[in-house]
Amino acid sequence: MELGHSAVLQKTIRWPLGVRADLLMGELRKDYLTDRLVIISEERARRPTDFKTAGKLRPKAKCPFCPGNESMTPPAELVLFQSGDARLVLEGEEAEHAQSWLVRTFKNMFPVVSTETAVKHRRGPLFREPAYGYHYIMVATPVHEQAFSEIGVEQWVNVLRSLQHMVKWLYRREGVSQVIPFINHGEEAGASLLHPHLQIVTLPLTPPLMEQEVHAMERSFRETGLCPMCSILRMESRGVRRLIATRYFASFCPWAPTHSFEYWIWPKRHEDDFLEAPLEELTDLALIMKSTLTGMSESLKQPPFNLIFHIPSAEATSAKVHWHVEVYPRLAKWAGLERGARVYVNQVSPESAARVLRETSAKELSRLVKNSRLN
Amino acid sequence: MELGHSAVLQKTIRWPLGVRADLLMGELRKDYLTDRLVIISEERARRPTDFKTAGKLRPKAKCPFCPGNESMTPPAELVLFQSGDARLVLEGEEAEHAQSWLVRTFKNMFPVVSTETAVKHRRGPLFREPAYGYHYIMVATPVHEQAFSEIGVEQWVNVLRSLQHMVKWLYRREGVSQVIPFINHGEEAGASLLHPHLQIVTLPLTPPLMEQEVHAMERSFRETGLCPMCSILRMESRGVRRLIATRYFASFCPWAPTHSFEYWIWPKRHEDDFLEAPLEELTDLALIMKSTLTGMSESLKQPPFNLIFHIPSAEATSAKVHWHVEVYPRLAKWAGLERGARVYVNQVSPESAARVLRETSAKELSRLVKNSRLN
Numbered sequence: 001m002e003l004g005h006s007a008v009l010q011k012t013i014r015w016p017l018g019v020r021a022d023l024l025m026g027e028l029r030k031d032y033l034t035d036r037l038v039i040i041s042e043e044r045a046r047r048p049t050d051f052k053t054a055g056k057l058r059p060k061a062k063c064p065f066c067p068g069n070e071s072m073t074p075p076a077e078l079v080l081f082q083s084g085d086a087r088l089v090l091e092g093e094e095a096e097h098a099q100s101w102l103v104r105t106f107k108n109m110f111p112v113v114s115t116e117t118a119v120k121h122r123r124g125p126l127f128r129e130p131a132y133g134y135h136y137i138m139v140a141t142p143v144h145e146q147a148f149s150e151i152g153v154e155q156w157v158n159v160l161r162s163l164q165h166m167v168k169w170l171y172r173r174e175g176v177s178q179v180i181p182f183i184n185h186g187e188e189a190g191a192s193l194l195h196p197h198l199q200i201v202t203l204p205l206t207p208p209l210m211e212q213e214v215h216a217m218e219r220s221f222r223e224t225g226l227c228p229m230c231s232i233l234r235m236e237s238r239g240v241r242r243l244i245a246t247r248y249f250a251s252f253c254p255w256a257p258t259h260s261f262e263y264w265i266w267p268k269r270h271e272d273d274f275l276e277a278p279l280e281e282l283t284d285l286a287l288i289m290k291s292t293l294t295g296m297s298e299s300l301k302q303p304p305f306n307l308i309f310h311i312p313s314a315e316a317t318s319a320k321v322h323w324h325v326e327v328y329p330r331l332a333k334w335a336g337l338e339r340g341a342r343v344y345v346n347q348v349s350p351e352s353a354a355r356v357l358r359e360t361s362a363k364e365l366s367r368l369v370k371n372s373r374l375n
Numbered sequence: 376m377e378l379g380h381s382a383v384l385q386k387t388i389r390w391p392l393g394v395r396a397d398l399l400m401g402e403l404r405k406d407y408l409t410d411r412l413v414i415i416s417e418e419r420a421r422r423p424t425d426f427k428t429a430g431k432l433r434p435k436a437k438c439p440f441c442p443g444n445e446s447m448t449p450p451a452e453l454v455l456f457q458s459g460d461a462r463l464v465l466e467g468e469e470a471e472h473a474q475s476w477l478v479r480t481f482k483n484m485f486p487v488v489s490t491e492t493a494v495k496h497r498r499g500p501l502f503r504e505p506a507y508g509y510h511y512i513m514v515a516t517p518v519h520e521q522a523f524s525e526i527g528v529e530q531w532v533n534v535l536r537s538l539q540h541m542v543k544w545l546y547r548r549e550g551v552s553q554v555i556p557f558i559n560h561g562e563e564a565g566a567s568l569l570h571p572h573l574q575i576v577t578l579p580l581t582p583p584l585m586e587q588e589v590h591a592m593e594r595s596f597r598e599t600g601l602c603p604m605c606s607i608l609r610m611e612s613r614g615v616r617r618l619i620a621t622r623y624f625a626s627f628c629p630w631a632p633t634h635s636f637e638y639w640i641w642p643k644r645h646e647d648d649f650l651e652a653p654l655e656e657l658t659d660l661a662l663i664m665k666s667t668l669t670g671m672s673e674s675l676k677q678p679p680f681n682l683i684f685h686i687p688s689a690e691a692t693s694a695k696v697h698w699h700v701e702v703y704p705r706l707a708k709w710a711g712l713e714r715g716a717r718v719y720v721n722q723v724s725p726e727s728a729a730r731v732l733r734e735t736s737a738k739e740l741s742r743l744v745k746n747s748r749l750n
Contacts, residue, residue, distance in 0.1 A: 027724075029631035031630070033591035034584060034591065035717070036633055036719065037717065038633055038721050039718065040724045041722060125606065125610075126630050127631075180711075182710075182711030183711060190707075190708035190713075199711070203718065207717060208718075209716050212408060213408050228408065229407075255407060256406045256407070256502075257413065335557075335681060336564075336574070337487070337557060339681050340557055340685075341553075342412065342584045343412045343578065344412065345413075345414045346413050
């Protein structure tokens with residue numbers, strides 16, 4: 001009955017709870033019977049944190065994400081920096097030498113996936129494969145104490161340009177089936193360091209939620225010839241759950257949100273492709289992100305939140321699935337029903353949530369478009 | 376675009392955030408494209424809590440679940456009490472008069488489902504149906520400050536007898552497709568009151584996780600004629616992920632756990648039926664529950680946790696799905712990857728977790744079986 005994973009028992013760790021054990025990492029496992037995917041990554045328990053288990057905030061003396069402390073992280077692999085009036089991207093070894101960066105991207109020191117995983121595919125009844133992949137950190141601003149909602153439109157464009165670059169690059173790598181960029185903001189949302197940053201994780205297979213989107217889209221195309229997401233967007237961008245819209249994007253609270261005040265941002269056009277979006281569209285996206293993040297922060301008093309990009313690979317995009325952004329404020333706990341049955345109790349209807357978020361987001365949008373510099 | 380749910384706008388609420396809105400409750404909605412189920416229950420925001428948003432513990436002056444305070448809750452519908460040497464169950468109106476109860480069950484004042492929901496089934500592209508059902512509270516002990524791990528075997532038998540009674544009764548009601556008993560222990564796990572209690576929620580449809588279990592079992596029976604859960608149990612009750620076993624039950628850390636130190640308790644026999652389990656089996660279950668809950672508490676220093684019973688209706692049980700218990704310690708936060716892609720990162724492999732939990736659980740089991748009274 002021994003599983004023979006001794007090859008990946010690498011280091012010894014002492015958990016906060018005083019439990020000692022050898023490290024196992026780099027396994028992607030599937031549940032016996034359901035679609036639950038689990039990455040076993042014991043090394044990740046060693047990562048630094050600004051937070052203590054007691055829930056008290058204890059900022060680190062020296063933030064590894066701040067300018068000047070670059071040596072505390074792995075070398076940069078992509079940097080966006082200012083040069084005169086231009087903003088330039090440098091990648092590879094050259095990136096590390098860029099002065100006064102605006103966005104800096106490097107490998108996560110405590111990755112949940114790795115290109116050096118030792119785990120082999122498992123034959124037999126238990127599904128296991130190497131948790132093969134890339135895990136990057138993208139520092140979203142040089143300013144440590146800036147909140148995500150305080151990041152200006154121009155800087156969001158810098159972040160989105162860097163992100164587009166990284167996602168495109170990652171989708172060209174071997175063994176990458178899905179690239180998932182996301183934000184954990186605030187301790188409640190799973191953040192361990194305060195300085196605003198994104199994470200980008202790649203997976204060797206399509207995760208359950210994205211796979212279900214693809215299946216549902218395919219079925220609808222096959223049966224009706226229509227894109228269901230286009231119909232949903234047409235409906236939601238005018239209805240009681242709409243937030244604000246820009247030239248290329250619409251934001252709305254979804255019909256069955258798993259989080260109170262959850263909202264989504266979708267491109268309006270079916271053929272839109274994040275990987276090929278021109279600067280004008282990225283600026284438009286930055287505008288609606290800044291407006292709605294500020295709207296959420298003002299309505300809900302800077303809540304912790306997760307933000308996740310659903311970006312399919314170029315092939316998948318061109319035919320079927322709209323790429324999009326989902327934002328989950330973290331106001332309530334998921335308890336037994338959510339975790340044990342996947343039934344979510346939401347104390348705020350999306351119709352109520354939209355009424356609140358629409359007003360504050362629209363106010364911020366109108367403030368932004370009055371400024372020529374969009375900051 | 377108005378959804379016309381004015382019939383269910385009943386009361387006005389002020390959220391902690393200062394947002395005012397009319398109440399919408401009693402809707403069960405399905406996501407546009409995926410299997411996510413959401414109950415919209417705005418009235419639930421009004422429920423009392425021992426906890427504040429700041430995360431500070433503030434016990435209520437008077438606990439509605441304590442003996443003597445019964446008038447603070449709806450009338451009891453099922454009570455288990457001591458009479459001489461015997462333990463008796465009373466239900467209906469008579470239950471309210473039982474003195475010195477050991478287990479007391481009544482309707483949740485802030486239910487997530489209701490038999491009086493005003494929502495109508497929705498025609499059209501957006502799935503909606505009434506969140507029709509029952510939501511009960513079962514107080515697990517008269518002793519306010521007792522931890523779940525401190526509840527003795529005899530008292531666990533009382534709880535399990537009451538639970539068996541309630542689940543059986545609920546499965547006989549109209550519009551009940553699934554009965555879900557669960558425990559939220561500790562603020563991190565979503566509990567709002569400290570006094571140890573279970574919740575029992577019924578749903579008018581089978582929730583995604585249970586439905587996937589059923590489908591996987593049916594497929595396996597069709598293709599191989601074998602019960603996959605029997606094979607899993609045979610393997611796990613001897614392997615590196617085993618915890619302890621009693622005459623009728625085996626406990627183990629599952630192959631792909633979504634929580635660190637997650638463990639499951641399964642009946643060993645395929646034909647086992649919680650609804651018809653005799654007292655001997657319930658006592659055996661109480662023994663393994665008490666042993667593993669104590670093991671978990673000692674290993675992990677009283678962690679917050681969720682415990683959920685997967686109990687199919689009698690028809691489903693007899694043929695296919697094993698009923699079982701799942702326990703999730705809440706040591707880490709679910710962040711963007713978990714919530715946005717349904718990919719779970721686990722810093723403790725079940726093999727490591729089992730090594731830790733096995734030792735403390737076995738110690739408690741051996742302590743318990745040395746005592747004649749099993750307390």
